[in-house]
Amino acid sequence: MQLRLSILASALSLAFSVSQASAQTSGQAEPDKELPVVTVSAERTGSFKSDVVQVGTFRDMAPIDVPQTSNVVTREVLDSQADTTLFGALRNTAGVTRSQLSGSTYDNIAIRGILVENRNNYRLNGSLPIINLIDIPLENKERVEVLKGASSLYYGFVPPSGIVNMVTKRAGNNPVSNISLMANQFGGANVHVDLGRRYGTRQQFGVRVNLVKGREDIGIDNFSGDRSLASGAFDWRASDKLSFKLDLEHYRKNVSEQAAIAVPAAVNGTITLPGVPDNRLNLAGEWQKYDAKATNLLFRTDYVLSENWGLLFEAGKARTERDRNFSQFQNFNLTTGQGTLRTFFARGQEWENKNYRAELYGRLPGQLITHELTFGYTANERSADPRTQPSRDVAQNLYTPVAIAQQFPTSAFASIPSTIKDNGLYLTDRVLIGEKWQATLGVRASNYESVTTTTRYEADGLNPQLSLMYKPVKNVSIYTSYLEGREESGQAPANRANAGELLAPALSKQKEIGMKAEIAKGILLQAAYFDITRSSTTVDSSNRFVLNGLAQYKGVELAASGEVTKQLSLIASALFMDAKQLNAANAGTFGKIPDNTPERTASLFSEYRLQSVPGLALSGGLYYVGNRPVNNENQAFVDGYTTVSLGVRHNTVIAGQRTTFQAVLDNAANRNYWSTAGNGLLGVGAPRMLKIIARMQF
Template sequence: MRTRLLARLIPAALLAACGAAHAQEKQLETVEVFATESSWQAGSVGVGTFRDTPAKDVPMTINVVDRDLLDAQQANSLYEAMKNTAGVARAQLGATAYDNLSIRGLLVENRSNYRLNGGLPVVNLIDLPLENKERVEVLKGVGGLYYGFVPPSGIINLVTKRAGSTPVTAVQFSTDDNGSAVAGLDVGRRFGADGQFGARVNIVGGQLESPVRDAGGDRHLYAGAFDWQVTDRWLLKLDVEDIAKDVVEQSSIKTLNAVNGKIPLPHIPDPRKLIAPDWANYDAKAQNVQLRSDFAIDDNWIWTVEAGRAYLERDRNFSQMENYNLATGEGRLRISRTKDQDYTNRNLRTELAGRITTGAVTHDLTFGYAQNTLNQTLGTTRQVTVAQNLFNPRDIAKTAVTYPAMQPHFDTRDKGWYVFDRAGFGDWLLMGGLRASEFGYDHPTTEYTKHKVTPTLAAVYKLTPATNLYAGYLEGLEDGGSAPLGTVNEFEPQKPMVTKQWEGGIKTEWQGLQANAALFQIERPMNGVNPNGTTSTADDRYERLGEGRYRGVEVSAGGRIAPRWSLFASAQWLDAEFTEAENDPRLVGNRPANTPRVTASLFVEHSLAAVPGLALSAGAYYTGKREVDPLNQAAVDGFTRYDLGARYRTKLDGKQLDLVANVENVTDERYWAAAGDSRVNSNSPLLAVGMPRTLRLSAKLSF
């Protein structure tokens, strides 16, 4: 039904836009939509207490993927944007439903670590759309000062497009060699006598087809970014998103039980074959609303109030292939049929930011209060087990199930007061902050509240006008999580965890190129289902496993390296291990699951002088060997994915036309995209298969 509706709405919207643009052709002819050459440099960032701070002055590792790079690669998911940043890997799942990610070996929490415009925690249990985003920012490491209870993997911030002084009208169509067909409309205007009103609207929808046969579906996005300059001192911003995606989700593959301390792994199955039933839909809908007010009290102080709500509901048929024969592939498929899950984040923040000068020292001060309430309904689940073959899957008939009435409900509350001072004098920036946090957890059988104060200390030294050195120490807090379904302490929450991070590095700019290098160490408690070392899971308990240490080196560079040549590159070496164990000494010295020692990426684009408007590109993305469980009883091999691309910019009847083609996984390599994570049942980690070679095409006409 939704697909048929979109099929009527999208063409109508495109025709209306074309008509409107034709009526305004004189005014819009001179619009410059794309730069001739790529820069791919990070300007000011919009995340945490570093909002509107030049990336070079942020004393943490931060990567920015801008709109031009997203367009060059036709990035259609968060992973496809994040593949350009070192240390990023998939966790547990493949690519068919949504992106479950880890950074530096640490899981990125789907309900707290993904932010809209630096504030609202959006729920990443659906493919978060990129068509209405100007850039994706990745602030790696501990973010507790500003964001409260979040894992130290980092913050992924999605910055929306807004209306500028130049009108924007663009229509776009994309497809691939699987038969997908998605159309989009992007319109931005300023209104009013002085241009005090701004509106940027994106409408996207269409049919999705997957490289996995019979795993298609549909999606839509309706988004608006509005602003109103009420007075010369008062600015209001409103962002709204309505997102939906309904696709068939590919099955994950459960590892077999260990034999003599080793987990036998299957050979990688054909990624084009659907192991799950063709009725195993992942049907999710999300709505995000964010309102922000910035009021300049005087020339030095601004009062900000921000409120938002993120809501997601989903029905899911999640499959796990298990107990299979390594030679024949014959085994069983466990299908968890869940309906009526929903998640609601309600976020409120108010802060006062300003500048005072004491002698030769300038203080940029921030005083704030933030609270986020997460309401979560787990829905109702029935499990169905059927015979299936891992290598030659069969069609599976759908059978009716009766759902139980019980719907477990959880509430978590995260509140915090914080203060932050960035003191500048001479060539130094000294930064210090404190956050007093309160974390509460409500469940029908459990309720508790915890309090903690955590510090942030950092320094930046301007070695030259183009080069900064920095060092910092941060503490953060994260939710300890609750025991998953099937454990003996099912739904029991764990205590909040305190994480610590040390980082030092250098950031520099040289003739159009930005480069960064950092040394870091993160220490954190490790929670998970205890690896009891037996074939039985009857006594599995979710608990504190021990302490982990993540120590690494990261380098990155982005920008123009020569006339007509641009690159975006990054690499990370990570030494991660359990340093303490609560109940199982076998963990000490082991590497956490799904944590590659080396990750690296390189994307290069060349604009051809012989063919004006044509740019050719190539990318290589390496993920190293990963352990599949905390006991290190098996590991998956590393892999390199190679991509090729081309984009051509020309004029069509006086309008800007962009044609883009990308081939992902050119060599059609088979690889394991995900190898479990340290917070799931370590006796039965989940593996996910990477996607095969895929050709993507798009055309964008700007009026």
Template sequence: MRTPAAFLPRLPAPSLVALACCAAALGLPGLAQAQQPPAEKTLEEVTVSGRRGPSYTSRTVQVGTFRDQDPLDVPLTNNAVTREVLDAQGARSLYEALRNTAGVTRSQLNGSVYDNISIRGILVENRGNHRLNGSLPIINLVDVPLENKERVEVLKGASSLYYGFLPPSGLVNYVTKRATATPVTRLNTSVNNHGGVDVHADIGRRFGPEQSMGLRVNAAAGRVETGVQRVEGERSLASAAWDWKVSPTVNLKLDVEHYRKNVSEPPAWTATGRVPRLPGNTTNAGGEWQRYDAAATNVLLHADIALNDAWLLTLEAGRARTERDRRLSEFKLLDPATGAGTLTQYFAEDQVFRNSNQRVELGGRFATSGLTHELTVGVTRNHRDDGLPAYGPSVVRNQNGYAPASLSSLPLPAQTGRIDTRITDLGAYVADRLILNERWQLLAGLRYTDYRYDSLLRAGAARTPNRYDTRQTTPNYSLLYKASENLSFYASYLKGLEETAQPQARHANYGQYLEPAVSRQKEIGLKARLARELLLQAALFDIERQGTTLTPANEQVLTGRTRYRGLELSASGELNANWSMIASAQLMRAEIERSRVVGETGKTPENTPKHTFSLFGEYKLPGVPGLAVNGGIFHVGKRALNNRNSDQLGSYTTLSFGSRYKTRWNQVPVTLQANLDNAADRAYWSTGGNGLMGVGLPRTLRLAASFDF
């Protein structure tokens, strides 16, 4: 088994909340089973219960130093959206999955091309906060497909001990499907009322001597239609997850995935200080020719080597690459009465993003003076290499936001230079989970970081270098009290380093580098498991960080300190044999305590709601075997338009309904399904932030059929 040394926080002080749903159980093939001392009996029970059927919750967490741990032993808020929830909701994107977790909102983009999200009001960075199988930092600049994922997890708060430079919003982890003892041959098809079509094949087999090898292959393709005018495109996925138990002490895993999306990108609305009346939720002020064409390839190799019964050596190496050509636009309303305004069209072609990541880690357990230690020591290196247009060419055209005219396509203007950026993040960490007795656990960790940033702006003959480096050591502590097998209390303190949001092409200081910042998080919480498999979580959290803001001169700069305090609640699992549910709620108070921009101190950070909640339930009808009906409600409260709070984006609530019917056709298991999202067809501002606003997507009915051969 993998011995997870807890890295956690440093002792806390309360103040906000955390919610969490567990992760779907898909245990990674184990290596040599370590001989467990009595304190490990709970983990053995976890493994057994992990073999139950599909569930809305799970008993396993797979992120950071908490791999293979019961959520009740993790002193942080952790949420997981399992495959069963994804299937019941017909979830197609990251936000559709994470709308089930508290404090998750869209940021800047409305989800037409990919999901930019915030957690607890803090942006989830697209280059470091998204991980594949708890390790490889993938690049969230194109929709990450869910067809080959077993579950999506969120570890909320600062995760710098294990992952390096990250904002304290949280880490999103995509866990891939793997071959199981039961062969899988599944064909999924779907169609929506706008004309979108998908087909997906999922094949898994174990083979070789004693079934020592496993292969899970997923392939998908589809036509993208969202119901928004002049938006159409296509998407595809090909992936393979291979594992090989080379010997009783050596286990290998390889994941390869390639996916692409080419779709029209509707413009965002520029936030001019007042929120305008809503356009229709199918309105598009852009043109079909404004394409977002992106492709991503991710490769991750993982090896576990059991040195003996107590120590495990882990080696990982991975690489992620994303390329995109983007013709985006922004609409600026000039006349609220008529809808007249201007459409600025940008051309950001030939963008390349590369991440490579290596990790060497030694984990083990030993006893000293009657105390049990679970120790993890590791070294990691993350290298990022970007190539972007220096100043994306732009064209300004007249347009009407409420009654858009069809605009002709434009030729690609000449590029005016490039920005090449290289970031190297070297880290060494040690974490010790000290088991004091059957009730108390103390976790402590340190990370040493050597971070270097180097960029070169090329504009004509000019060369403008920009360099920064820092070396820091950050601590993490936590204390956990296990009142019983199914009830735990914890307190934690975490300190981390984060890269700050960087000026984009539309900002006056594009190309300028904003230095990393220090964040601090305190959290106290409790977790309980009730009834059949119902996981309850409650947490108070208090986060302090340095954010960014826009000046009146349209420069993106570092602001002072911002504080986020709140309460999170969540429940996920089965109430009885017929009822399943996943629910969340967050109450939060966020405040800009200091700012270098006049008028921001004491205000609420932009796009940060004071409350969110979600509730989704499914009921299996006892009188009709195979039939289940479900429904969900998802609410996001009012959000400040900007850091000056000049206006508010209204709150919104969306409804979803669905049903699933499992039957057989000629002895072939078949599942027929219908899902209706935004059932009331409400038009609403679904997103804000960074000077942009976006409108939520229209009502969508999706019909699907799945065949198991």
């Protein structure tokens, strides 16, 4: 209680200071001047649909011109849902599930059943690969984008799950001075300050600062912790031809980690799963902390050579450090619930990514045919030092858990350091043929090297990207595309006999046919058929994480986002997929669904602004994930689930300042469900949570 009062007092003090500074700047602090009249309406300043994407070779392109499935979760959607986690944002896009972990520490995510690689598939501002081993904060992000499928042309060795790109907030033409307070019924609370300004005689300097500090509590047993964020986005328009951007962010999260539940052993080829535990259950102790911090730095400069040509250079560095006491409950009796809690200790783990990119881009205009060309080079180096210590076992019970006394590492930490160098030259030519046809031709020449103390892989190759688009009218596009990608096949996780081992890189191929249309007041509709083949992995009889031939993922994906009317906005998605493993030499997995892969998902979130009550908006969301196998042999499936979210927010004016009060209820039915599977682990979905938000704009 004392901590919560302290947080509230600090927030009010900061709000008063910001208000005073804002008033002095605008002259509103003078007593003989009246406050301006502010009219509050139910209309929004943002949209559920984005006008551009900033990912891959499609940077700053309209979504309707992107010949590949892409989804954007805008700031307006994030605010309407009060989302602060990556999975919270991505649940609005088709085929997204959690993998292995329940989300108490960070979001391990799969798209279309394919794991989103944590060290290379998450990008900042379309470029820097940041390390998703700590909850990536969204408070300083303008939107979250997903480019689904193979993306090697621009990003090198990445799996074809897709690229998750986070675009940072930047200073705009209007000053920003916002303070937000958020709290939940379990005692979690945080303060968020968002400040943005432009300076200079020509407004050539821009600064956007976001600060977050708070206490974490998500309603499960034996849980406590805190998190923080400090970020800055700076830009300088040095001249009409030269500009610079700099992004800095540092965030930390130190919380108790919920224990995972291991999948029971098969009996006669069948696995019997326990009933879903209570969603507030945590078999680990509060002392089993996950303490991680991350620092990301990205610099970019653009130079205009001529009316049609320009240069871009980017350099960035991402670093994450982590201490962890990860535990999994295993070898338990389904009748009595008695089993073993195994804890894996990690201390001083380090990951670092360095990334450089240079591009020459331009147009060759013509009367009938125009070429938009990009010549680029990217160099990426990723190093890791995942130090771990042998596990320790203690008795625990699934049905009547006992308190776990604090355990300590008893031997030296072992490590298998690794270094990956991923360099590439790429060329793309977007050919505009009249007003109705577009063709994109691209190729990447890659050089890849992966080295550990025990393994070394090298790979070179050319990967093409081809697409053809037809626009019968301006607001409709029909496209077909073929892409090839190179990918790292993965690294053996901590609970496998070959923990830390890097598997050989592999080739993935993707074919896609799709249609996009903008209708009504600005709704973007998307429909696509995709067919992806890639290397499959499995766990062998010796508990080793190994390659297992190919897997094929094919299906139809649908999406809609935008404003139906001035009062009604929505974002919706659906996936209908057929996924199979194709290794005929392994009879146990041939023709089976890859683990943790749902063949059906759907989501719908909408918000309605009431005309009868200006400033009042009501919202609701439905999120469905279908059945998923717990392993590649399909010896058991976790049931599908649907969660419900409800929300209300009201915009008003207090003391001349625009103020928003909001309440959001996630998992409104308080459903118990298996939220995650994969890698032999199960996780339980979060309990019902009521979030209360107050936001003031100065």
